[in-house]
Amino acid sequence: MSDPKPDGTTRIDSDQLRTFVEDVLRSGGVGSEHAERVADGLVRADMRGVSSHGVSRLEVYMKKFEGGGFNPSPEITVTRLGDAVSSVDADDGPGQSAAYAATTEAIELAEECGVGMVSVTNSNHFGTAAYYTERASSADCIGLAMTNVGSDVIPYGGSEPFLGTNPISFSVPTNRSFPITLDMATSVVAMGRIQEGSRREDTEIPADWAVDENGEPTTDPHEAVAVRPLGGPKGYGLGIIVDVLCGVVSGVGTSPDVGPLYDAFDEPMRLGHFVGAIDVSAFRDVAEFKREIDDYVDRLKAIETRDGFDEVMLPGEIEAARLRDQRETGVELGASTVESLRALSEYYDVPFPQ
Known part of the structure; x- marks a missing residue:
């Protein structure tokens, strides 16, 4: 671990950080396979520069595991529904485990049928969607992943939260060292960026990001109760489609039905994902x-x-460049995240990376 910089950031070796996160999860009763998957997803998010979905989430994850909202040892089941479609029941376990299993299934379906589509039900927060689509692209598939989440976004023309930030990602295989990856929320900004960034650092947010309880624009992250859809009606429309594919197709329910992440720690979120893979070789020679x-x-x-x-x-x-850099020089973490990890280190008696 490096000494803190003047801005309070610290760099930690990625392998050491991943091991630390795994050990904390295991100490909290999370099964080894699931601890490994969650740790890898969180650390990779930080390495790509998406710190809002990185190890800063570990503290609230542990509260959910400890409180019973997240099942620490789920029995994830995969059911084939047809030639190219399957469903995954996450058994209220971590979203990373369920979505990873769904990605594996989607790739296998695509290899057999050219296309594989998988719906995930009874799941929880799954981190960054790119974690799954880039895995599909590494198998020479075009990857697709999306998830619905709790109501954090006002509908276009509305003043109360209804939709989730409902992110969507695509990854396209290339001959370069990284795939073309679009990973975006269907809102102006992910709510996690406000919760895990601006609130922790107590910094103002742009006026076009969020609204307060009265539906009015706010620059105070502590007053933000909802964010705005990306591009007005366009992001609003995309958010609805994600909700349909993730919540209605899976049968688990739409964003207003999703449980909270940051409180009610004894309740599962019960959200849905939708994962797909398109085998390039079914259409074209992969090299061409x-x-x-x-x-x-x-x-x-x-x-x-x-x-x-x-x-x-x-x-x-940009994210691929950050990933390469932080793999070599260590994962850059903000002061508040390091403080949170140190507290977890002490509570679970897990040595902090040195």
């Missing part, structure tokens, strides 16, 4: 497909830049 993708990217990169940009970047390229 990747060559055409590379040519496509080269043409994008050749476009003249403006407004201070050095180059045209691909979706996921």
Whole structure:
């Protein structure tokens, strides 16, 4: 672990951080396989620069496990529903375990049928959607993943939260060292960025991010009760589609039916995911497909830049660069996250990375 920088951030070796998170989870009664999957998902989020879905979530996860809201040893079941479709019951376990199992199933279905679609029910928070789509792309599939979450987003034209931030991700395999990955909330910003970032650091938020209890714009993260849909009616519409695929198709219920993450620690969230894989080889020779993708990217990169940009970047390229950097130099964590992890270290008697 590095000494804290002037801004309070600290770098910790990624392998040591992953081991620490696993050990905390196991000490809290989480089964080894699930502890490994959750730890890998959280640490990878931080390594990609998505700290709102990284190890800062470990504290609330442990409260959910300890309180009984998250099942620490679920029996995840996979049921084939047809030639190219399956369902996964998460048994109220961690979303990372359920969505990973769904991704495995989607890839296998795609290898058999060209396309695989998997619905997940009775699940919990699953971290970043890119964690699953990039796994599909590494198997030469175009990956798709989405999830509904609790009501944190006002509908377009409304003043009360109804939709979730309902993120969606796609990953496309390439010959480069990283896939093209779009991973986005269907809201202006993920609520977790306010909860785990701005509130912890006590910093103002942009006026177009969130609204207060009266439905009015606010710059105070502590007064934010809901965020706005991305692009107005466009994000609102996408959020509805994610809710349909994740909540209605799975039968688990839509965003207003999802349980909370940050309180009611004895209650499961009971949300749904939808994961898909498209086997490129079912349509094209994979090598030819990747060559055409590379040519496509080269043409994008050749476009003249403006407004201070050095180059045209691909979706996921910045995150891929951060992943490479933090794999070599350590995972950068904010002061409040380090403080939270140290408290968990003491409570569960797990040595903090040195």
